Amino acid sequence: MGNQVLAVDIGATKVALALVDEAMGVSEKREIRVDNETDLWSEIARHSLEIVNKISGNFLGVGIGSAGPLHLSTGSISPVNIPQWRKFGIVDSFRKVLQTEYVVLHGDALAFTHAEHRLGAGQGVENLLGMVVSTGIGGGLILNNTVFNGDSGNASFIGHHTINFDGIACACGRYGCVETYASGPRMAEIARTRGWKSDSPSFIALAEDARSGNSTALEVIDEGTRALAVGIVNTLATLDIRTVVLGGGVTQAGDIFWNPLREHVKNEARFTSFLENLDLRSAQLDRDAGVIGAALGVISEIESLDRVPNLNKQRG
Numbered sequence: 001m002g003n004q005v006l007a008v009d010i011g012a013t014k015v016a017l018a019l020v021d022e023a024m025g026v027s028e029k030r031e032i033r034v035d036n037e038t039d040l041w042s043e044i045a046r047h048s049l050e051i052v053n054k055i056s057g058n059f060l061g062v063g064i065g066s067a068g069p070l071h072l073s074t075g076s077i078s079p080v081n082i083p084q085w086r087k088f089g090i091v092d093s094f095r096k097v098l099q100t101e102y103v104v105l106h107g108d109a110l111a112f113t114h115a116e117h118r119l120g121a122g123q124g125v126e127n128l129l130g131m132v133v134s135t136g137i138g139g140g141l142i143l144n145n146t147v148f149n150g151d152s153g154n155a156s157f158i159g160h161h162t163i164n165f166d167g168i169a170c171a172c173g174r175y176g177c178v179e180t181y182a183s184g185p186r187m188a189e190i191a192r193t194r195g196w197k198s199d200s201p202s203f204i205a206l207a208e209d210a211r212s213g214n215s216t217a218l219e220v221i222d223e224g225t226r227a228l229a230v231g232i233v234n235t236l237a238t239l240d241i242r243t244v245v246l247g248g249g250v251t252q253a254g255d256i257f258w259n260p261l262r263e264h265v266k267n268e269a270r271f272t273s274f275l276e277n278l279d280l281r282s283a284q285l286d287r288d289a290g291v292i293g294a295a296l297g298v299i300s301e302i303e304s305l306d307r308v309p310n311l312n313k314q315r316g
C-alpha cells in the first residue's frame, strides 16, 4: 500500500481514524463516538496502534484535524464540545504512543478546506474560505494558495464570532455566536422551543418538514441561514476574498438550505461593492474529506521539505 499517514479527524460527536496514502487512498477507517463516559484518549490510542500495525509500507506520521480551539504552540486542543479535553496535549500523546516525531495538528475546518482546495471544489482558487456547517460551525483559510493557520492555529474561528451581543448564550461562553443560530442541533432546538414537534428532533427532520411546507421549520432555517450569511459576509469583507466552499451535514440538506443561504448572502453583501458576485460552492469530497484533510497536513509538509521523513516503520 506504499507510504501511509494515520489521519485523525476529531469532531464534536465522533473521532474518525484512517490510513491515507500519498495518492489520497483511504483505508482502515474507524469511528469512535464522543461521549462523557468513555476515556476518549485510551480508545483513540488503542485503535491507532491497531491501525498503524496494519501498514505494510512506511509510516509517514500522524495528521490531526481537530475541532477548536487549538493551541499550536503546545500541540494541545480544547474542543468546545468535548469538555473532558481542556488543553489536552494531543500531539505529545500521539508521539509517545506511536513513537513518531511527525505529528501535524490543524483545525478540522482547516483540514476540510485544505482537502477541498487540493482535490475538491476549491481547486485553482488562490484565496479560499472553507466552512463546515454541522454539529458545530468552523472555518479554514487558504491565502495565496497556502494553508493559513493564524498565530495559534485558529484562523477564521467563524462559528464563535458573535453577530448579536445580546443573543443566545453559547457553549463557548459568549453570546450570539453564529453557531447558536445556524448549527444543525441549534436550529432543531430553536424550532422545538417554537412548538415544532418531531419523533427525532434533528436538523434532518427539520429540513424534511421544511420541504413539506412546515412554517416553523421554514422560518428557523431562514433565520439560521441568515445568521450564517452574516458570518460569511463579515469574514469575506474583512479579508477581501470572494470564494467559499461549504460542507458538513447541514449543507447536505439541498435546496432547502442553499436557496435561503444564497439569498441572504447576496442581500448581506449588496452594499459592499467589492463583494459583488460572491462564489458560494458546495463541497465536492465525500465523507472522507476530514481524514484526507488531516493527512494532507503531514503529506504537504513532506512535499514542501522535498525529502523523505525519518522512516519510523519499515515493513515488507
Ligand SMILES: [Zn+2]
Residues within 6 Å of the ligand: 159, 160, 161, 170, 171, 172, 173, 174, 177, 179
Ligand atoms: Zn460561541
